[in-house]
Amino acid sequence: MARSNSSPAARASFLGLVAATLALVLAAAAPALANPILLVEADTGKVLEQKEAGRPWHPASVTKLMTVYVALNAVKNGRLTMDTPITVSPAAAAQQPSKMGFRAGTVVTLDNALKMVLVKSANDMAWVVGEGxxxxMPEFVAEMNATAAHLGMSGTHFENPNGLPDEQQITTARDLAILARAIIYHFPEQEALFRIPAIKLGKAVIRNYNRLIDRYPGADGMKTGFVCGSGYNLVATATRGNKRLIAVILGARSGTARTEQAALLFEKGFQATWSPFGAVNPLLSSISNQGGPPGNMKAEVCGGKRAVTASEADDEPDPTASAGFAFAAPTLPKSGAELLQTLPPSMAPVPVYVGTRNSVEDFATAYAPDEKPKKPKQAAKPDAKPDARSKATASADGDGAADGDKDPPKAAAKPAAKPAPKPATATASTSDKPKTDAPKKQVQPQAPVAAGSVPTPKPKPKPKPAETPAESAAPAPKPAT
Incomplete structure (x- = not known):
């Protein structure tokens, strides 16, 4: 019997090479997409697809959906109206970008503030809404968390109304889908608020960060989010015929990636014969929220070599965006990019203003006298590359800004060419400290409800404020704990 002449070291080296090769093959075969996703039928609550939908995640500016929900619920309960004037406080004015940048003391109506929150993702306006x-702010955050518990969002906790980075501010794809369904069926009269393609401030136009609107046929909501820790988040809705779908994307690697992933999910969901679950789809309430730390995308989306600095306005293509989403069916596209197009505007840019309905003020009054108003970013074409603003860098995470991006700083003054000019008197700008002693309002108790439960829709539904009905197609389960 012949003996092998190979030494133990050589055999070990060979086996190590085989193991490494096998690991590479398995890694290539495995889906590259690891971020949580969820696709749900809005009317039934049936889950059409999900991956790690109960995994904790930082919501970023998707938080603002709850801010808007609480505000609309206050209007429905008669606590205020859409025309109620609310004032920008020093604390609101001090919020990090993305923001409108109005000075403290500026008055806006609740209606205008909500439009700026949903389209511009303005962090200062979200704060204004909360205080108003x-x-x-403590009372409003308490109401956000009470509402989340009432809706059955058992994996969600809020610390602020705008989604700026906070380690304790977490949610899940499951919970965000529950919130989206609640918005759809509790406030049907406000549905247009979530699909505004752009707002208009004087002559300037600001386009919605949700790039599905007016690009994917049937897209009609809702909200994007971004901080470095969360990556690119999106809660989106789309309707074809009598079928409305909710897609949740958390932790995408770019703005383009989240848009294309959502488009692919929608396209799968609108196929009548497609279903990964066979004849029986699980319900949203059957998904369990997980424990543990939230996902962290900072190294992937804000580190390494990127063509542009990561920001909410980033539409940088991501070559791995569609990994794990390719379709075997020949009738479906292989990438989300194939589904996006330039559609006729669904509505003209919606004008917003400062002041009240009966006393509209010039936007110049919303800025300090010694500052020139910053011109809002003009609406970009859907396929336009990120503008220069997305390349700015500064010091704090924020929706619409990079990890630390602030609005572009003013250009530094050039040194005087000649000595001896009389120096100009410098004017130091000051800001008041945030006030937290505003009058408190009672948080109205609400009855417990099944997780993710909403009614089967009827033509022109008129839901009562206290109702949160059970999902159709199954008896109402107890709220998840």
Whole structure:
């Protein structure tokens, strides 16, 4: 019997090479997409697809969907109206970008503030809404969390109304789908608020960060989010015929990636014969929220070599965006990019203003006298590359800004060419400290409800404020704990 002449070291080296090769093959075969996703039928609550939908995640500016929900609920309960004037506080004015940048003391109506929150993703306006509705920020955040518990969002906790980075501010794809369904069926009269393609401030136009609107046929909501820790988030809705779908994307690697992933999910969901679950689809309430730390995308989306600095306005293509989403069916596209197009505008840019309905003010009054108003970013074409603003860098995460991006700083003054000019008197700008002693308002108790439960829709539904009905197609389960 012949003996092998190979030494133990050589055999070990060979086996190591085989193991490494096998690991590479398995890694290539495995889906590259690891971020949580969820696709749900809005009317039934049936889950059409999900991956890690109960995994904790930072919501970023998707938080603002809850801010808007609480505000609309306050309007429905008669606590204020859409025309109620609310004032920008020093604390609101001090919020990090993305923001409108109005000075403290500026007055806006709730209606205008909500439009700026949903389209511009303005962090200062979200703070203004919170203080205007809750009376103080602690009271408003308490109401956000009470509402989340009432809706059955058992994996969600809020610390602020705008989604700026906070380690304690977490949610899940499951919970965000529950919130989206609640918005759809509790406030049907406000559905247009979530599909505004752009707002208009004087002559300037600001386009919605949700790039599905007017690009994917049937897209009609809702909200994007971005901080470096969360990556690119999106809660989106789309309708074809009598079928409305909700897609949740968390932790995408770019703005383009989340848009294309959502488009692919929608396209799968609108196929009558497609279903990964066979004849029986699970319900949204059957998904369990997980424990543990939230996902962190900072190294992937804000580190390494990128063509542009990561920001909410980033439409940088991601070559791995569609990995794990390719379709075997020949009738479906292989990438989300094939589904996006330039559609006729669904509506003209919606004008917004400062002041009240009966006393509209010039936008110049919303800025400090020694500052020139910053011109809002003009609406970009859907396929336009990120503008120069997305390349700015500064010091704090924010929706619409990079990890630390602030609005572009003013250009530094050039040194005087000649000595001896009389120096100009410098004017130091100051800002008041945030006030937290505003009058408190009582948080109204609400009855417990099944997780993710909403009614089967009827033509022109008129839901009562206290109702949160059970999902159709199954008896109402108890709220998840």
């Amino acid at each position: 509705v809750g009376g103080s």
